[in-house]
Amino acid sequence: MNIVALAGGVGGAKLVDGFAQLLPPGNLTIIVNTGDDFVHFGLYICPDLDTVCYTLAGLANPETGWGRLNETFTTLENIKTLGGPDWFRIGDKDLATHLERSRRLHEGQLLSQITQGFCQAWGVKHLILPMSNQPVRTLVDTIEYGELSFQEYFVHHNCEPTVKSIRFAGIGSARPAPGVLDAIKKADAIVICPSNPWLSIDPILALMNLRYSLSSKMVVAVSPIISGKTVKGPAAKIFKDMGISPSALAVSLHYNNLLSGFLLDSLDADSAKEFSIPVRITNTLMKTHDDRRQLAEDVLNLIQTLNVF
Amino acid sequence: MNIVALAGGVGGAKLVDGFAQLLPPGNLTIIVNTGDDFVHFGLYICPDLDTVCYTLAGLANPETGWGRLNETFTTLENIKTLGGPDWFRIGDKDLATHLERSRRLHEGQLLSQITQGFCQAWGVKHLILPMSNQPVRTLVDTIEYGELSFQEYFVHHNCEPTVKSIRFAGIGSARPAPGVLDAIKKADAIVICPSNPWLSIDPILALMNLRYSLSSKMVVAVSPIISGKTVKGPAAKIFKDMGISPSALAVSLHYNNLLSGFLLDSLDADSAKEFSIPVRITNTLMKTHDDRRQLAEDVLNLIQTLNVF
Numbered sequence: 001m002n003i004v005a006l007a008g009g010v011g012g013a014k015l016v017d018g019f020a021q022l023l024p025p026g027n028l029t030i031i032v033n034t035g036d037d038f039v040h041f042g043l044y045i046c047p048d049l050d051t052v053c054y055t056l057a058g059l060a061n062p063e064t065g066w067g068r069l070n071e072t073f074t075t076l077e078n079i080k081t082l083g084g085p086d087w088f089r090i091g092d093k094d095l096a097t098h099l100e101r102s103r104r105l106h107e108g109q110l111l112s113q114i115t116q117g118f119c120q121a122w123g124v125k126h127l128i129l130p131m132s133n134q135p136v137r138t139l140v141d142t143i144e145y146g147e148l149s150f151q152e153y154f155v156h157h158n159c160e161p162t163v164k165s166i167r168f169a170g171i172g173s174a175r176p177a178p179g180v181l182d183a184i185k186k187a188d189a190i191v192i193c194p195s196n197p198w199l200s201i202d203p204i205l206a207l208m209n210l211r212y213s214l215s216s217k218m219v220v221a222v223s224p225i226i227s228g229k230t231v232k233g234p235a236a237k238i239f240k241d242m243g244i245s246p247s248a249l250a251v252s253l254h255y256n257n258l259l260s261g262f263l264l265d266s267l268d269a270d271s272a273k274e275f276s277i278p279v280r281i282t283n284t285l286m287k288t289h290d291d292r293r294q295l296a297e298d299v300l301n302l303i304q305t306l307n308v309f
Numbered sequence: 310m311n312i313v314a315l316a317g318g319v320g321g322a323k324l325v326d327g328f329a330q331l332l333p334p335g336n337l338t339i340i341v342n343t344g345d346d347f348v349h350f351g352l353y354i355c356p357d358l359d360t361v362c363y364t365l366a367g368l369a370n371p372e373t374g375w376g377r378l379n380e381t382f383t384t385l386e387n388i389k390t391l392g393g394p395d396w397f398r399i400g401d402k403d404l405a406t407h408l409e410r411s412r413r414l415h416e417g418q419l420l421s422q423i424t425q426g427f428c429q430a431w432g433v434k435h436l437i438l439p440m441s442n443q444p445v446r447t448l449v450d451t452i453e454y455g456e457l458s459f460q461e462y463f464v465h466h467n468c469e470p471t472v473k474s475i476r477f478a479g480i481g482s483a484r485p486a487p488g489v490l491d492a493i494k495k496a497d498a499i500v501i502c503p504s505n506p507w508l509s510i511d512p513i514l515a516l517m518n519l520r521y522s523l524s525s526k527m528v529v530a531v532s533p534i535i536s537g538k539t540v541k542g543p544a545a546k547i548f549k550d551m552g553i554s555p556s557a558l559a560v561s562l563h564y565n566n567l568l569s570g571f572l573l574d575s576l577d578a579d580s581a582k583e584f585s586i587p588v589r590i591t592n593t594l595m596k597t598h599d600d601r602r603q604l605a606e607d608v609l610n611l612i613q614t615l616n617v618f
Contacts, residue, residue: 041408042351042415074381078405082430084412092401096387099350103393106351121391 001027001300004187008033008200009048010065010232011224012193013055014286016126018296019191020056021289025125029183030056033195034111034130035138035168035203038151040088043098044105047151048200049115049130050097057122059093065232068093087156112177129183131204134174138203141165150199159234163241168203176207184213189303192221194284196235197254198242211258220261220302222284222295223248227267231285249274261302263295278306310336310609313496317342317509318357319374319541320533321502322364323595325435327605328500329365330598334434338492339365342504343420343439344447344477344512347460349397352407353414356460357509358424358439359406366431368402374541377402396465421486436488440513443483447512450474459508468543472550477512485516493522498612501530503593505544506563507551520567529570529611531593531604532557536576540594558583570611572604587615 003023005016007030016030033048047066054060054068061067071091080086090098097118104114110133119128140153142161153161184190195201205211228246230236239246248264249271259277265284272279280302286292312332314325316339325339342357356375363369363377370376380400389395399407406427413423419442428437449462451470462470493499504510514520537555539545548555557573558580568586574593581588589611595601 041412043408072381072383072401074401075384075405075408078402079409082405082409082427084405084409092381092383093387095404096384096391096393099352099384100388100391100393103350118391 001303002186002188003028003191003300003303004183004189005030005191005193006033006195006201006204007031007048007052007193008195009036009051011286012048012195012200013052013060013065014292015191015193015222015295015299016052017055017289018286018292018294019299020126021293022296022300023126025127029127029129029179029187031129031131031180031183031204033200033203034132035136035199036150036154037135037137038149040090040098040151042102043095044102045088045090045098046101046111046130049111049128050094052128053115053119053122053124056124056126056128057119059122067091088151110177112179127179127183129177129179131177131180131207131210132174133177135170136174136203136207137169138199139167139169141167154199154234159237163198163234163238166198166202166238168206171203171206172208174207176210180207181209181213184210184217187217188307189218189220190214191299191303192219192255192259194222194224194231196224196230196233196238197251198235198238199233201255205258214258218260218303218306219255219258220263220299220306221252221255221259222263222299223251223265223268225251226265226284247271252277261306263299263302278302310612311495311497312337312500312609312612313492313498314339314500314502315342315504315510315513316340316357316361316502317504318345318360320595321357321504321509322361322369322374323601324500324502324531324604324608325361326364326598327595327601327603328608329435330602331605331609332435334436338436338438338488338496340438340440340489340492340513342509342512343441344445344508345459345463346444346446347458349399349407349460351411352404353411354397354399354407355410355420355439358420358437359403361437362424362428362431362433365433365435365437366428368431376400397460419486421488436492438486438488438492440486440489440516440519441483442486444479445483445512445516446478447508448476448478449508450476463508463543468546472507472543472547475507475511475547477515480512480515481517483516485519489516490518490522493519493526496526497616498527498529499523500608500612501528501564501568503531503533503540505533505539505542505547506560507544507547508542510564514567523567527569527612527615528564528567529572529608529615530561530564530568531572531608532560532574532577534560535574535593556580561586570615572608572611587611
């Protein structure tokens with residue numbers, strides 16, 4: 001089965017790791033949100049792309065889900081001594097990624113090429129594509145501070161400000177990265193990972209021709225919300241800020257008529273009857289490496305079941 | 310006594326450290342070459358300025374004379390894994406300096422302000438000034454490779470190409486940094502440190518109004534050449550490339566009519582009679598912390614002797 005996964009950061013990376021345990025490299029393409037990308041200390045940083053790459057490379061910190069395994073923070077500590085900003089926790093290993101990526105971008109390489117080069121160096125066999133080679137910037141309009149850049153909202157303000165609306169600056173002129181539309185065309189199914197619908201998946205779906213390319217495809221989504229809460233990140237809070245009660249059902253409605261099927265956690269089994277599309281009830285909380293594979297298997301099973309109809 | 314020291318990297322930093330052991334902060338200003346500055350990975354790097362600051366802060370690596378004490382190279386090792394350039398040995402602690410300096414430059418701060426801020430954070434009490442806030446780039450024209458940037462010549466090619474000529478791009482529009490001309494005006498004497506005359510001191514002397522400001526001043530120099538060789542770096546080799554036999558005398562002639570006195574190593578005592586200016590014969594090889602103070606004392610003694618005349 002040929003699968004395309006749309007992914008944000010930690011939750012997406014975990015499910016994608018499950019797929020990578022099951023599918024050969026040729027049968028899995030991962031399209032990653034770049035709306036969170038930002039420039040810090042003059043360096044081009046791609047948090048979601050790095051989380052997905054580090055995870056598949058076995059280099060991710062298993063405690064946090066992001067950042068590098070056995071990371072040190074010597075540079076950051078010395079920046080702090082100088083009175084520089086330390087709100088974004090860049091580790092020494094992670095820093096190498098940002099430095100070398102920035103160097104190559106300045107040289108004229110495309111983000112998708114650079115990502116391919118990095119994956120090769122790290123031994124990642126499955127294809128990971130940034131959603132676009134053109135910059136898209138997620139901007140969060142808040143009641144308390146007005147419009148904030150994603151990292152200001154997410155890291156600096158710890159997701160505390162109340163979200164009024166979200167927009168993706170640059171989305172009008174950003175094109176899907178080379179290979180993205182082609183991978184979707186060839187896919188048997190598209191999987192929307194348990195990532196933040198507002199901040200991680202919407203930027204991908206908002207890309208030129210992207211949503212249209214999905215219209216003839218089977219698309220299934222995994223809920224990032226369990227019992228009205230998110231495992232990590234502000235998805236549930238943003239639903240509330242937007243006046244919507246956070247739930248698996250709310251996630252499926254967010255994706256509107258895009259979905260052919262949905263996976264929700266067994267803790268939300270009661271809500272299954274409220275769905276108008278086929279659902280699969282399973283364990284969506286990926287605590288272990290095996291949980292990741294198990295959830296990926298459940299997704300593939302649902303897709304196979306839907307294929308029968 | 311009010312002293313201004315003109316300094317390059319390691320040799321200059323050592324003598325300046327000797328002065329810092331003898332003179333109170335108000336009586337010593339150090340003007341540092343910035344012709345070696347360059348941009349690497351998008352970061353603004355000031356090798357000489359950092360060497361002088363690290364040395365006075367007690368943060369310099371005593372083995373190499375440059376770089377940081379107890380340095381680690383985690384980021385550089387990870388850049389190498391990605392296939393990135395590792396010819397310039399940036400350590401993790403050192404990297405913090407380049408990142409925070411670049412961030413402040415992008416914010417609009419001047420190099421001299423940033424240097425003051427860093428010195429304060431590091432507890433350096435003596436005033437260290439970059440020679441200029443405007444970029445000056447030392448370019449080395451070589452027989453083998455044509456014109457090379459300083460770092461390409463110095464680090465990448467290990468000073469092996471034969472030097473035809475040296476020029477300082479940007480020197481015409483670079484002004485001495487705020488405080489430089491004022492410090493010279495107030496100084497009782499100017500000390501040219503045992504730095505590379507061609508690469509470290511000439512860029513300072515080539516600055517607009519700089520040489521003129523020295524014309525009414527007592528200027529003494531310490532030879533960076535002992536027995537026809539340099540302790541570190543390519544000074545002796547460049548003299549040869551230029552068709553001049555490298556010696557303490559050649560250094561003093563290089564500075565032409567600028568000097569009132571000169572300090573040469575006891576190994577070169579025989580050449581003392583060839584000088585047309587007063588000389589002091591001493592130990593110029595600064596192996597220990599005490600050697601630095603001793604040489605600085607010798608310089609101050611020579612200045613006092615010259616003052617009597």
